[in-house]
Amino acid sequence: SARLLAHVVRANGDRFRLRVWCDEGAGPRQVPSDGAATYSGTEAAGELLRVLESLHRDEHEGRRPLVEVLVDRAGLDLPIDEWEWFEPDGVVPGVLGAEYPVVVNCPELLRRNKRFLLDWRRRWRQLDTGTALRFDDAAARPREVYATLMDRLDAVRVSVDVPARPRDEIVQVCLAMGVPVVVWDRSGSGGSAAVEHISRVETRRLPEGVRSYRAKSVHGPEQFPGRPVLAWADADRTVPQLQLSEPQETR
Incomplete structure (x- = not known):
């Protein structure tokens, strides 16, 4: 089954660096991104939900992809599952951990x-x-x-x-x-x-x-x-x- 891997590192304060890979079963392939960019939790949720939407669409069994968050020891309690994206002019919230199964791996x-x-x-x-x-x-x-x-x-x-x-x-x-x-x-x-x-x-x-x-x-x-x-x-x-x-x- 498909999964998304996200390496999350705290940059400073409430800003994070993000690296993302998709794995449909053949192994992780990196999603191109700006390596210098930092994200708030809200922005990171938007970025991840965007990638997850296409990964979910391509999942032939229709199952929601697993989100595996790669963290260091200090990141084990980061509230990534609570990160929430608000669509501009949208009516539906986007809470990462309510929409997708989010796990951590260290x-x-x-x-x-x-x-x-x-x-x-x-x-x-x-x-x-x-x-x-x-x-x-x-x-x-x-x-x-x-x-x-x-x-x-x-x-x-x-x-x-x-x-x-x-x-x-x-x-x-x-x-x-x-x-x-x-x-x-x-x-x-x-x-x-x-x-x-x-x-x-x-x-x-x-x-x-x-x-x-x-x-x-x-x-x-x-x-x-x-x-x-x-x-x-x-x-x-x-x-x-x-x-x-x-x-x-x-x-």
Whole structure:
């Protein structure tokens, strides 16, 4: 199925640099762009929705393309799914994460911890049969998370439901150790309704399940609170070579 890859790097303040690739199944091909340009979240949403519209139109099964956002560790909580484009004179809003399944991927963490690459590939192969773990103890330390993941090599998805400071560490340990699917609530302080709701969705359907939850949140943030994030590292699809401080062309 088709996917759009977007490498997003903060330029300064609320401006971002953007590199975009389309992948209809044969591998990523870069969309030409002005490498020096910076975008606000609104402008970036407009740019991405424009590319997605043509990618979606060409998708012969009619499925909405996956949006895979490539970020560094500091970008894991960027609210890219909330970026919203307003058509001039238009009546319909364009919320990126409500219209398309938006996931994040942080290749930097795996690349820096190469000894876990084989674990990542094996966990991904077991996506439909492996187990799910949940870390909801705010006192958990990276060492405990490490030990749990080494004990549970069949774990393919992790839910992290703790306050912000331990959450960032736990999420990064999971990603660095090759857990392909990690869910958390970037606005949560523990006991997240969003994480609870999404934990009931089967693993393979998570990108669509998270998109659906985000769409419900646009309409009813009281009934569907939180800002769920889905990290999704597909071991069967290639990612462009990135120089992580600056976007660059695919090698």
